[in-house]
Amino acid sequence: MFYQVIQYIKFLFKSTNQHGIHSPFVFDLVTKCFYDKAHYSAYNAISSYKKSLLKINTKINVLDLGKGSRLIKRKERKVYAIAKNAGTTYKRAKLLYRLSKYFKSKSILELGTSLGIATHALSSGHxxxxxxxxxxxxxxxxxxxxxxxxxxxxxxxxxxxxxxDHIKKLDSNSFDLVFFDGNHQKEATLNYFEVLLPTAHNNSVFIFDDIYWSKGMTEAWEIIKQHPKVTVTIDTFYWGLVFFRREQVKEHFTIRI
Known part of the structure; x- marks a missing residue:
């Protein structure tokens, strides 16, 4: 947790808003998607889905194959506690909805379903x-x-x-949007990135959750940024967005949301 606090302070010092952006593509994304203040009717369904989970007292046995929640360590967990402590926040679920809607993503892959809060938001966007x-x-x-x-x-x-076992056997060989939210470890994250890289096309976006989860995750993020096929990245602190637009010069942005 101390590591994240220090990194967030650094983030605040170097981050900007739309006024510090000179790329038309990133400027439009930030102003028309990140900072979109409209209240979409789908937000009600997104909120309703999460609220329904917060009412469930049922216990389930959870198998963590990667780094699990920092707040929940027991294998037997109540559904409402998972939704509250490990599930995607309402604010970030709304942004996932807007991203899916903005890019009109037709083929979406998510690594790490959990209770499906982010999944529901992504599917609602398109x-x-x-x-x-x-x-x-x-x-x-x-x-x-x-x-x-x-x-x-x-x-x-x-x-x-x-x-x-499964990403190598997926039916689709091309994804418009990939959300990496399942195993917050450096080597695993880099492995998934490399395996899924051939599925990216010029307009794909890869979204990495919790890039400041740990020193290892931040190292993975820095390595991904430098990959020759990556042209544009956006660091929002909680997420790292990666683009492969060949017409763009390589540039990294740090944006407050």
Missing amino acids: PEAKVTTIEGCPNTAKFAKEGLQAHQANNITVITGDFN
């Missing part, structure tokens, strides 16, 4: 999209699948198992 999400814990995946179906999120396929 209902015509095909959303594939992979969850390592069978009980959590089952719960998420049932919850998403109950909320009519019918464009989602939930896969249960180890990421390494």
